[in-house]
Amino acid sequence: MKPATQPRILDAAEKLFARHGFESTSLRAIIASAGVNLAAIHYHFRGKEGLIRAVIERRFAPINDERLRRLEVCERRADGRSPTVEEILEAFLSPMLRVGLPHSGQGRLLMQLAGRLLQPSGGMLEKAAGSEFERVAIRFLAALHRALPDLPKQEIAWRINFTIGAAARALSGGIPVKVLSSASHENLQERDVQRVLQRLIAYTAAGMKAPPANQRP
Amino acid sequence: MKPATQPRILDAAEKLFARHGFESTSLRAIIASAGVNLAAIHYHFRGKEGLIRAVIERRFAPINDERLRRLEVCERRADGRSPTVEEILEAFLSPMLRVGLPHSGQGRLLMQLAGRLLQPSGGMLEKAAGSEFERVAIRFLAALHRALPDLPKQEIAWRINFTIGAAARALSGGIPVKVLSSASHENLQERDVQRVLQRLIAYTAAGMKAPPANQRP
DNA sequence: GTCTATATGGGGATAGAC
DNA sequence: GTCTATCCCCATATAGAC
Numbered sequence: 204m205k206p207a208t209q210p211r212i213l214d215a216a217e218k219l220f221a222r223h224g225f226e227s228t229s230l231r232a233i234i235a236s237a238g239v240n241l242a243a244i245h246y247h248f249r250g251k252e253g254l255i256r257a258v259i260e261r262r263f264a265p266i267n268d269e270r271l272r273r274l275e276v277c278e279r280r281a282d283g284r285s286p287t288v289e290e291i292l293e294a295f296l297s298p299m300l301r302v303g304l305p306h307s308g309q310g311r312l313l314m315q316l317a318g319r320l321l322q323p324s325g326g327m328l329e330k331a332a333g334s335e336f337e338r339v340a341i342r343f344l345a346a347l348h349r350a351l352p353d354l355p356k357q358e359i360a361w362r363i364n365f366t367i368g369a370a371a372r373a374l375s376g377g378i379p380v381k382v383l384s385s386a387s388h389e390n391l392q393e394r395d396v397q398r399v400l401q402r403l404i405a406y407t408a409a410g411m412k413a414p415p416a417n418q419r420p
Numbered sequence: 421m422k423p424a425t426q427p428r429i430l431d432a433a434e435k436l437f438a439r440h441g442f443e444s445t446s447l448r449a450i451i452a453s454a455g456v457n458l459a460a461i462h463y464h465f466r467g468k469e470g471l472i473r474a475v476i477e478r479r480f481a482p483i484n485d486e487r488l489r490r491l492e493v494c495e496r497r498a499d500g501r502s503p504t505v506e507e508i509l510e511a512f513l514s515p516m517l518r519v520g521l522p523h524s525g526q527g528r529l530l531m532q533l534a535g536r537l538l539q540p541s542g543g544m545l546e547k548a549a550g551s552e553f554e555r556v557a558i559r560f561l562a563a564l565h566r567a568l569p570d571l572p573k574q575e576i577a578w579r580i581n582f583t584i585g586a587a588a589r590a591l592s593g594g595i596p597v598k599v600l601s602s603a604s605h606e607n608l609q610e611r612d613v614q615r616v617l618q619r620l621i622a623y624t625a626a627g628m629k630a631p632p633a634n635q636r637p
Numbered sequence: 638g639t640c641t642a643t644a645t646g647g648g649g650a651t652a653g654a655c
Numbered sequence: 656g657t658c659t660a661t662c663c664c665c666a667t668a669t670a671g672a673c
Binding site for chain 1: 443444575578579581582583584585586587588589590618619620621622623624625626627628629630631632633
């Protein structure tokens with residue numbers, strides 16, 4: 204028996220989106236891969252934008268839940284005191300990087316997809332990703348503000364954005380410069396996620412804890 | 421007398437690309453704004469991809485020249501010793517963030533454009549941006565390796581990628597999460613670039629200098 | 638409720654007249 | 656160098672079969 208139409212569409216769309224990006228993937232390519240009719244997409248998802256949103260939400264809702272869950276765990280473990288910046292950042296970054304096992308093709312596809320998702324690229328993607336991120340961002344901003352009471356909240360907000368940018372690089376494998384990609388992009392395909400996560404946390408935690416620059420130069 | 425067709429196309433395309441992104445901007449929108457014929461784009465630039473590449477190269481070649489020039493200046497000033505990480509990163513980041521004055525509309529447009537450019541988003545952009553970056557990336561990787569001799573070169577390559585990701589966030593204004601964008605996106609439109617640069621350098625320099633994570637967890 | 642067939646309008650690209 | 660006319664592909668919408 205063959206799987207239902209809806210998940211077949213979602214699986215095919217996720218794979219193609221991850222490989223070619225959202226705007227470069229046509230619905231026709233998706234229906235060919237899924238073996239369904241074009242109008243089925245419109246029926247189930249109300250068009251391409253709805254399909255993108257459904258793909259995103261299917262995968263990122265659990266990630267965001269996991270982020271919040273981990274944050275609560277390490278806050279409870281800290282028992283009244285604030286968790287370390289490293290712990291908070293691991294709660295934020297790890298679920299995204301760890302989805303799927305290192306050897307799972309689906310996991311790596313999702314990492315590429317996530318790398319694309321996190322970057323603003325022209326309108327509708329922001330909306331789809333933004334609503335998912337919002338609840339998470341608020342919680343983590345508060346947690347980091349508590350861990351770094353000397354930093355203005357505005358500075359922390361900036362640094363969260365910098366951190367997201369760094370994570371997006373890690374997920375998408377970096378720029379296609381040979382000298383850099385030999386050390387990142389290629390390896391990302393083959394090495395384990397844990398190593399990348401360690402590098403990313405070492406970098407972003409140090410940046411997060413940096414003394415703020417002089418505001419009057 | 422009216423300007424030549426070619427720069428008119430480039431100006432209109434840059435403006436629209438900056439505003440709506442590359443894939444969401446139609447050639448027809450560009451010709452309407454530039455007041456030229458559709459085929460003129462294909463004649464001068466061999467299609468949309470060539471136009472994107474031309475827009476990119478026109479703006480980024482001088483930026484990359486400036487990066488290399490600044491790196492040489494601070495290396496000469498260091499007189500045999502290595503410049504600080506902060507100096508190297510400022511040479512790398514500042515030309516990109518400083519193009520145009522804070523109040524120049526063109527400068528801000530370019531910042532948005534650059535923010536989009538630096539993030540991998542589906543194929544052809546990487547190629548266009550990658551060739552531009554290559555010569556710069558090699559030089560800065562070497563300079564940072566000299567400034568941070570204890571770090572493996574591979575680790576530095578990863579951190580350069582993280583740094584680029586953070587810079588891309590600064591340029592594009594961050595994710596559209598209200599609580600974060602109130603502190604970044606909105607202000608980026610109105611406040612001076614110097615402030616952003618200071619924040620970015622404080623964050624990325626700390627990340628760059630962080631002790632590497634344990635490789636055996 | 639689920640899907641097929643088909644129509645519409647907009648997109649990038651190209652050949653060839655001027 | 657420039658423009659007109661045209662081609663083919665795509666996303667979307669809808670009517671109606673099952």
